[in-house]
Amino acid sequence: MESLSEAVGNCRKCGLGHARLNAVFGVGDCKAKVVFVGEGPGFQEDHQGEPFVGRSGQLLDKILETVLGLKRSEVYIANIVKCHPMKNPEAPESHGNDRPPTTEEMSACRPYLEEQLRFIKPACIVTLGSVPTKVLLNIDKGISTVRGHWYDYPVELFGPGHPIKVLPTYHPAALLRNPNLKRDTWEDMKMLKSFLETGKIS
Ligand code: URA
Numbered sequence: 001m002e003s004l005s006e007a008v009g010n011c012r013k014c015g016l017g018h019a020r021l022n023a024v025f026g027v028g029d030c031k032a033k034v035v036f037v038g039e040g041p042g043f044q045e046d047h048q049g050e051p052f053v054g055r056s057g058q059l060l061d062k063i064l065e066t067v068l069g070l071k072r073s074e075v076y077i078a079n080i081v082k083c084h085p086m087k088n089p090e091a092p093e094s095h096g097n098d099r100p101p102t103t104e105e106m107s108a109c110r111p112y113l114e115e116q117l118r119f120i121k122p123a124c125i126v127t128l129g130s131v132p133t134k135v136l137l138n139i140d141k142g143i144s145t146v147r148g149h150w151y152d153y154p155v156e157l158f159g160p161g162h163p164i165k166v167l168p169t170y171h172p173a174a175l176l177r178n179p180n181l182k183r184d185t186w187e188d189m190k191m192l193k194s195f196l197e198t199g200k201i202s
Contacts, residue, residue, distance in 0.1 A: 001030055004115050008082050013108040016081060016101075019089030022049035026078035026116055033196055035076040035122045036060070037113065038171065039131040040101045046084035046092060051077045056172040060128075063172070067189035068196070076120055080132050081109040106135050117164065118157050124195060125153060125164055126188075129171025137166060143174075148188045150201050165201070167192055 005025040011017050024041040027050050036052075044054035052060050052072075060077075064070045081101040084092065091097055101109075117125070127133040130143040137151050147170060152163035169188040170181045194202045 001119055004112065008112055014105045016083035016085055016105055019086055019092060020083035021046045021092050023082050024049055024051050024079060025082060026076060027051060028072060028076035029074055030120055032076040032120060033123045034126060035078060035117065035120060036126045036128060037132045037136065038079045038128045040079050040081040041084045042098045043095055051079050055176060059172040059175060063189060067186055068193050078113060078116055080106050080113060080135055082112060100131055114157060121158060122164060125166045126192060127166060127168045129174060133168040143168060143170060147184060148191065
């Protein structure tokens with residue numbers, strides 16, 4: 001993982017690597033049973049070099065603790081792209097400069113996430129929001145349709161017959177915008193808790 005993190009730190013496969021302040025590799029337990037995957041670093045993450053440390057991240061920590069009884073150090077947290085996608089790449093110090101990653105940026109960065117997954121060998125992935133869900137599952141359905149259902153990761157990274165399970169849920173930023181989505185997210189996290197405790201899908 002260390003050499004992979006170093007490779008990410010030196011990566012210039014797409015334009016994001018030139019503008020970001022810090023590459024945001026991932027954080028947590030490299031033997032975690034669950035990996036949470038977001039879309040890409042924002043302002044705070046770019047400054048601190050760690051995923052989900054802004055307002056969304058604080059809510060993610062709270063969900064982990066209250067519903068799953070887990071600290072962020074007991075799961076693994078990463079993003080599809082490792083560098084901050086900015087509307088104006090010349091202004092990394094500006095707030096409100098975030099944008100979603102492009103298809104090309106996600107394709108360039110995805111092999112790093114797959115290497116992380118190969119190393120961690122999690123039983124499941126939780127995709128946070130529609131961007132990582134669409135990209136990782138290769139589907140074009142809205143998050144409200146797919147959340148709360150289990151899928152198989154389309155690539156059998158650990159050989160045939162050992163699929164990683166994927167559970168899409170809302171991105172914490174969506175919960176900050178619309179607290180009504182919290183109830184569904186709590187249900188999704190209870191499904192995750194049951195899977196982590198029993199190894200079975202309920
Ligand atoms: N949103 C994301 O998708 N990832 C982060 O790391 C922070 C906010």
